[in-house]
Amino acid sequence: MKIRVGIFGYGNLGRGIECALRQNPDMELVAVFTRRDPSTLSIGTPNVAVCHASEVEQYKNRIDVMILCGGSATDLPEQTPELAKNFCVVDSFDTHARIPEHIARVDAAAREGGKVAMISVGWDPGMFSLNRLYAGAVLPDGKDYTFWGKGVSQGHSDAIRRIEGVLDAKQYTIPVDAALEAVRSGVCPELTARQKHTRECFVVAAEGADLSRIEKEIKEMPNYFADYDTTVHFISAEELKRNHSGIPHGGFVIRTGKTGRSLEHNHVIEYSLKLDSNPEFTASVIVAYARATLRMHREGMVGCKTVFDVPPAYLSPKTRETLIKELL
């Protein structure tokens, strides 16, 4: 019997989940839940219910794992605890600083319902977190670095769009090659934000807007741009659509560390991702963890879990014997 999955929220991530489920024949999409009017939503899979979010409890016994596709700012802090009372859930909560309080709320709810709730799944937090953990456990005398990009930062793009006179914008975060090379060399450099990443902005301005004022406002924006070397390009709406409509991303987790009688040997562990579609890759990670979530629930576990708690074999549809034979 297939794993019955629900999607809660149908934006870029929800559509990515829908695509990823088709690539995993042991899983099936049962229903999509939305806060919009369901009749206005056209989804990509035939014969799947599209329901209003308020109807979700009716699906309590028809869905094995609910995948939450809302945002971390306001959606998930409310939705994950609420849904974890009735469903095994997976979310991609990515506000690093607020993860501990999110865990506390989700854990209480999941225990109340006897469910497993897997939070902060994706690539960062997610696959990158795992690689920081593995590398740190293996090389205790060392230092790890995370670089992001080249890729589109939704938050930074939004910040530019809020500037007066800006019609649209895309911001790319780009790791600095020299910093990557310094890290790989094993010298364990101390790097400022500016030394690690540059920011490149493609901006569509309103006709007659003061371009130099817009550029200045971008470059001096605190937190977002002031601490980085930022380049601003003004382009047409057509060019933005033609060349910058994708959502690529990626990055690097690198740890260097030393071993030996006098710590004379250096080692470099590097994990990197190069992704054509950030939401679709995030969705692919989440779907694998949805499988693990259900398996942990069936083994009697309850409460809030993270990628750190999941035995890797639980992610795969293959049997333990096959995994050992083919991959170990």
Place this chain on the structure above:
Amino acid sequence: MKIRVGIFGYGNLGRGIECALRQNPDMELVAVFTRRDPSTLSIGTPNVAVCHASEVEQYKNRIDVMILCGGSATDLPEQTPELAKNFCVVDSFDTHARIPEHIARVDAAAREGGKVAMISVGWDPGMFSLNRLYAGAVLPDGKDYTFWGKGVSQGHSDAIRRIEGVLDAKQYTIPVDAALEAVRSGVCPELTARQKHTRECFVVAAEGADLSRIEKEIKEMPNYFADYDTTVHFISAEELKRNHSGIPHGGFVIRTGKTGRSLEHNHVIEYSLKLDSNPEFTASVIVAYARATLRMHREGMVGCKTVFDVPPAYLSPKTRETLIKELL
């Protein structure tokens, strides 16, 4: 109370374990076991017992985890099941084709003794296996590739040394850059052994030996060299010692895969290692898994386990809360 560790076998790997334990303050070395005369063995840690292998049972209640440092050909197939009856054990059994039968024997012994036995730990099998598993679970429509090197292959070096007229030799396995690039591009090439790796040999020949005959014997040696482009350099014993006495290694696990409504998006997951010392890095991985092995034992688990079965958090001495706060 510290985790009490024993080392069974004191070659390159055993010495690596000894060094790694010093980098992990929650662990302590209790005893080294050898099949040689213990009085002939000088180890690097003061106040640690050096015992004959036959005395090992006397340490049954004084050692939490025994780390086996013998070879996969003849040592581990006997030693791991034997020791798993009395100790939680970790080994680095790396004969891929014989892992299933090794697991069966070790599992029976470990269950008999109520112990956990972790097998095939290191970087391949080990960290590379984990990366093949994670990447395959996340990107089901894709293909993975493992490249080894640049690094010293002990087996290939030994094979050259068995040729008449050869006094000493070191063989480097080198991944082919063009093959790496083709894989990263996402075209999923079919690659022969020759297309993936080249082999470079540094050979010290006996005075008056027939160099062209030695070179021919190396290059035509079935399984080891015949399927590869092989380069042979004859050098002096001094040069071999000066430039080729290290044991570096490393490699790459790369998976490319597709997602999207029409599988239109490509993704590249790459994990790489660049290691100054193969045995010391292997030892560092093993020591982290020794910690996990004991934790699984204390939670009541029994039997033979692999890296696929271990929740990542178990590898770290840090608390779950700290891991979540610092690394998730």
